Each structure stands twice: as C-alpha cells, then as structure tokens.
Amino acid sequence: MKKISVLLIGLILFSCGKNSLNETEALESFSEKDIEKHVKILASDDFMGRNPFTEGETKTINYLKDEFTKLGLNSFFQEVPLIQVTGEPSDKLIIKKGNTNLTLALNNDFVIFSRVQKEIVGIDGSELVFAGYGIVAPEYNWNDYKDIDVKGKTVVVLVNDPGIITGNKDFFKGNTMTYYGRWTYKYEEAARQGAKDCIIIHDDKGAGYNFSVVRNGATFSKLYLQSENGYKERCEIEGWITTEAAKKLVSFCGFDSKIIEKAATLDHKSTSLGATATTFIKQSFVSKTSNNVFGYLEGTDKKDELIVISAHWDCFGIGPKVNGDSIYNGAIDNGTSLAWMLETAEAFTKLKKKQSRSILFFAPTAEEAGLLGSSYYTENPIYPLAKTIAVINNDLMFPYGKTKDVMVTGYGQSDLDDLLEIEAKKQDRYLLPDPNSHTGMFFRSDHFSFAKEGVPALFARSYHDHYEKGKEWMRAKEKEYLSDKYHKTTDEFEEDWDLSGVVLDSQLLFNLTYNLSNSNTYPKWKESSEFKNVKR
Ligand SMILES: [Zn+2]
Structure with missing residues (x-):
C-alpha cells in the first residue's frame, strides 16, 4: 500500500500542469518536413542500404554525427569490434x-x-x-x-x-x-x-x-x-x-x-x-569494426543522470537484384526512427531553460545482426548504467498518419508505462498493450540490451486506431508493409507518406522525456517484471 501511494505521489508531481511555456517552442519544432528530409537522405540509394563495414556505414554515421554537431551536441563514435x-x-x-x-x-x-x-x-x-x-x-x-x-x-x-x-x-x-x-x-x-x-x-x-x-x-x-x-x-x-x-x-x-x-x-x-x-x-x-553513434546533451542540476533515446542506424545494404532493385533502403526500418531521434535532439536544443538530467541520443550499429551495437554499449557503457534512468527506443515508425492509440511493447514491465499514459492523455490518446505479446517483441530491439542490465525501457508507438481512416485501414497498411516491404528492397521513401503520426509520437515521447528529465522520478521495474532483480 505504502509503495503504491509513493508511486502515486510521484505520478501526481510528474503530471502537474499542461505543457510549460518552456516546452512549447520545443514541441513546435517537430515538423513533417524535417522528418521527411532526414528519411529521404538516410534511405537514399546514395547511403547504399546502411550496411555496417561499407561506405554506406561511413555516410550514415557521419550524417548523424554532423547533424548532432550542428545542433550543438557533443557527438562521437564508439568502435564496436565484431567477428564474422x-x-x-x-x-x-x-x-x-x-x-x-x-x-x-x-x-x-x-x-x-x-x-x-x-x-x-x-x-x-x-x-x-x-x-x-x-x-x-x-x-x-x-x-x-x-x-x-x-x-x-x-x-x-x-x-x-x-x-x-x-x-x-x-x-x-x-x-x-x-x-x-x-x-x-x-x-x-x-x-x-x-x-x-x-x-x-x-x-x-x-x-x-x-x-x-x-x-x-x-x-x-x-x-x-x-x-x-x-x-x-x-x-x-x-x-x-x-x-x-x-x-x-x-x-x-x-x-x-x-x-x-x-x-x-x-x-x-x-x-x-x-x-x-x-x-x-x-x-x-573475419574480424571487423563498426561504430555506434552518440549525441550527448548535458543537463543542468542533475547532469550526472541520463536518459537514453535510441534508434539503430543499420540496415541490410545491397543484396541480389529483386525486380530490378538491390538496395535495402530501410526507410521505415529504421529511417523514420532516426529522423525521430534527430528531431528530438533539435527540440531539446530549443528549450530556453535547459533540462535537468542529461540526454544521450544513441544510434547503435548491427541491431539487425542481433542487437550487437547496443549490447556492446551496455557491456562497455560510456555513462554509468547505474545513473541511466531510462531508455526510450524506436524501431519502425509508420508514416501512415495519426492514431488515437499508442501501442506499448512489453506493457506492464516498468513505471514508464504510467508516465507515458499521463502524456498520452494530454494528447487525448490511450495506451494499448501489444496484442502480439506472445512473440516477445520486447526482447527484439535495442532497448532490450539496456533492460537486460536493469535499465527501465520503453518501446511504444502509434498503432491501428487511425483518426480519419479507422482500424481496418491501418491494420491493412501495417500488414502490407510487413509482407511486401519489411526487410526488403521496397522499404523506400514514398511521396504519399503522411508523417503527422510520427510528429505526434515524437511530441508524445518528447513530453515524457522532458518531464522525466526535470523530475525526481526514478522509474522502476514492476513487481511482475523478470528484470526487477537485476543489479546495475
Ligand atoms: Zn529495425
């Protein structure tokens, strides 16, 4: 009982007020145009399918580093030693x-x-x-x-x-x-x-x-x-x-x-x-080396505490020709999430009063080969995991418009769900646990490397309840993506994309990160989580 009331007080403090003035300009900086610009570049044929160890890697990691640097973040690489x-x-x-x-x-x-x-x-x-x-x-x-x-x-x-x-x-x-x-x-x-x-x-x-x-x-x-x-x-x-x-x-x-x-x-x-x-x-x-990319934005009062925002940069490169195309552009997997990360970094730089906790933007390599870049980082952390408050990861953000629902992969794992719910309500949206939770999606993207080491992790995005077109339409769009484009050369930028949903999700996750970065809240694993006893 005591535990519950402590959490409730924390949530009430956390939720006080609507968006602050300080936050408004940051929120307004998210734009469909900017997201489109980043995806078009990162998923262009010029980036050769963003395969680790290729010229595509060099172009990708330099693009991310340059964008972070332009925003005034401290940006750097971490070499990841791999063996093929x-x-x-x-x-x-x-x-x-x-x-x-x-x-x-x-x-x-x-x-x-x-x-x-x-x-x-x-x-x-x-x-x-x-x-x-x-x-x-x-x-x-x-x-x-x-x-x-x-x-x-x-x-x-x-x-x-x-x-x-x-x-x-x-x-x-x-x-x-x-x-x-x-x-x-x-x-x-x-x-x-x-x-x-x-x-x-x-x-x-x-x-x-x-x-x-x-x-x-x-x-x-x-x-x-x-x-x-x-x-x-x-x-x-x-x-x-x-x-x-x-x-x-x-x-x-x-x-x-x-x-x-x-x-x-x-x-x-x-x-x-x-x-x-x-x-x-x-x-x-064969020994090989790839690179993780970081953008670090130092906080103020609690700068030694950290929130990680992550999205893997790698895709499958160039393969055999299928219908005349051989480049795995990875526009949705994971170009849209990379654009989300860059836009979030930009939003934080628009704050007049800087956030209290530091934010680490992290683009891991070799996610597709088994979360390798993120595992390397959590085994060789640059910032102590004990001071890493939370990780918020994205992998596939659908460019099909706004939805009322926010699907949480691994719903019920940590207090981050409750914090997200507060922010979703401010947008008049609702949370939904992953209906396919039997496939263990929570263990299949980079936030899991952090979860395994005890850092509370969130993986949430728009789902099926489309504002204008309804659930059936959105379900069909997702199905079409998964069968025709996912991990294929056809995962490309398309002119008829509607990126308003990516903007809405970006604002949602920004609000969560911003409020968490200014709070005294330390999200915890829930009692039923298999990570609740992990020491970090
Ligand atoms: Zn992915």
Whole structure:
C-alpha cells in the first residue's frame, strides 16, 4: 500500500500542469518536413542500404554525427569490434541408440551454428537430454534442470514458456512471452548449466514465423561481438530442430513423443534420451569494426543522470537484384526512427531553460545482426548504467498518419508505462498493450540490451486506431508493409507518406522525456517484471 501511494505521489508531481511555456517552442519544432528530409537522405540509394563495414556505414554515421554537431551536441563514435563467422555444417545429424542410427538432414530437419571460435566445432557423440523448456525461474517455481546433470551433454529444449503453451494467464505471464521463452535465453541457460550443446525445438506460433526463416538465417554468415576468450563459456553447438524431427527423434529413442507436448505441465521431468548425437561445422572468421553513434546533451542540476533515446542506424545494404532493385533502403526500418531521434535532439536544443538530467541520443550499429551495437554499449557503457534512468527506443515508425492509440511493447514491465499514459492523455490518446505479446517483441530491439542490465525501457508507438481512416485501414497498411516491404528492397521513401503520426509520437515521447528529465522520478521495474532483480 505504502509503495503504491509513493508511486502515486510521484505520478501526481510528474503530471502537474499542461505543457510549460518552456516546452512549447520545443514541441513546435517537430515538423513533417524535417522528418521527411532526414528519411529521404538516410534511405537514399546514395547511403547504399546502411550496411555496417561499407561506405554506406561511413555516410550514415557521419550524417548523424554532423547533424548532432550542428545542433550543438557533443557527438562521437564508439568502435564496436565484431567477428564474422562463416560456417560449413555437415549435412547430417546422426543419432545413435545401441546399434541403430537415425539420420536427420541439414536444413530440412535441423540447422546448427556456433559462436565458439574454433575451426572445427561439433557434437561429438555426446549424450542427448530432453530438458523441457530449459527454464530456471524460481519466481514461477519452475526448474527444468532440477533433477538432471547436463554437464558435457547435448540438451534439446522447447522454445516459448509454459504460460504461452497452456494459455493459463496465471502461469508465467500467460499469453505474454517472458524472457524465459525467448530463444536467446535458452542458449544462455543451457551454457550456465554446463551443457555442451543446445538444440531448440522450433514452433511457428511462438516464433511468429515458420522454420524457413530460421533456415534462411542460418545460411548467412553470422556476426557476433568479439570475445576475449572466444566464447568458451557458451555451448559449442547452438541449433534448431523442427517439431516433426524432434518427435521423430524422441520416438526413435523409445519415448512417447507426447513428452514434448507435456513439457509445459507440472509433472514434466527432464530426462536423458539414452542416445548420442554427432555432427560438426567447419568455420572461418573475419574480424571487423563498426561504430555506434552518440549525441550527448548535458543537463543542468542533475547532469550526472541520463536518459537514453535510441534508434539503430543499420540496415541490410545491397543484396541480389529483386525486380530490378538491390538496395535495402530501410526507410521505415529504421529511417523514420532516426529522423525521430534527430528531431528530438533539435527540440531539446530549443528549450530556453535547459533540462535537468542529461540526454544521450544513441544510434547503435548491427541491431539487425542481433542487437550487437547496443549490447556492446551496455557491456562497455560510456555513462554509468547505474545513473541511466531510462531508455526510450524506436524501431519502425509508420508514416501512415495519426492514431488515437499508442501501442506499448512489453506493457506492464516498468513505471514508464504510467508516465507515458499521463502524456498520452494530454494528447487525448490511450495506451494499448501489444496484442502480439506472445512473440516477445520486447526482447527484439535495442532497448532490450539496456533492460537486460536493469535499465527501465520503453518501446511504444502509434498503432491501428487511425483518426480519419479507422482500424481496418491501418491494420491493412501495417500488414502490407510487413509482407511486401519489411526487410526488403521496397522499404523506400514514398511521396504519399503522411508523417503527422510520427510528429505526434515524437511530441508524445518528447513530453515524457522532458518531464522525466526535470523530475525526481526514478522509474522502476514492476513487481511482475523478470528484470526487477537485476543489479546495475
Ligand atoms: Zn529495425
């Protein structure tokens, strides 16, 4: 009760008054014209699809730095050391039980890769263990590794968490994916348990995409942050197997394939499959360096405290020609968000009385390769994370006009939702939790690198309730974007864009950032958040 009233008082103080005079000029500086100008440049063919390590990178990071500098911000780069791994996997995964073999086929049944920096890596006849969801979550009384020793063994685990599978809303977070359901967690936990390898059973529903997406992802070379010890602490082989192949495998080992479906129930027990697995990958490595870009705007009274505004700058560069075009311009992903960041920086410079806390504008590299630039930053922070009050990130801002709703990805994670709600109400708008929260979008853009280290994070934008055209129209526009343009060469600037919604969202997030930068509020994770106990 006490805790609630303290938060309420904080919210009341925070919400006092409408926009201040000091804020007005800043708010008026957001313009569709400026946003259009930035997107047109950043998404032009001249920027070559903003691929890390190319001339497109040089042009992009210099453009951002020059814009920040013109505004009077302290702008600089942070070098991000990366390693590109190209793997040639064996085309078979051989399962051996007694004198019989089961052979699974690369790409049809499974894919494998490794971050361990050795020229030959593999599963070397190690014992297979089915470890359910591969989750250790004391707060939900769940431990798939409780009664089994997996040291030196190959674990096979399910993606998702048991809440999503059972649909029980009181179990984990029900239909909302917790971090325990995310595939990155599965590999991390298996390594913490001492497993030598970890293979995840794919599931269309939880991933939000089918196995062909996993397969395509595995055929390209992979980028990782450079690691001093060559990722010795990680599982040697990480991989995916289809649900059908996993069922075949379990039956071959003499088990009822229903143990897979039953893994979400409380009487599930992880078990050795009494069989071994063998496969290998030949690997080669190239070291590369890319750059994070920053614009730092120092505060006044509380200048050692920081709010981060982030939007990744990278896209996919130039690929094979599709319908005569080979450039992945990334106008919406993530040109619009970069324009939002630059416009927000400009707005802050219009304040007559400077904000109290400092603001760091942060354009990470290599988001598309797995949040690499932002992970590097949070592992090597330039400003202490303990003094980083919040991060506000954007990834895709739709140029289709204004909506009444503001969709919050990861709704319910932190107090930032409550602060956003206050600002949304001032705009006569309302908040909406992500209707697709089972896909774990909260773990899939740069704010997550901060969340993982305990910094409260917000990822929110316009959604479907379009002022003039209604929900159906907007839903169709989003669907069209996701199927025809997202991560394709057709994600380009278009003359009929309506950027008024991007301006409205920019003003919304500016109000939030401005008020937070002048307040004594320290946003916290909510009780139900899986990040509430992270020390920073
Ligand atoms: Zn993106």
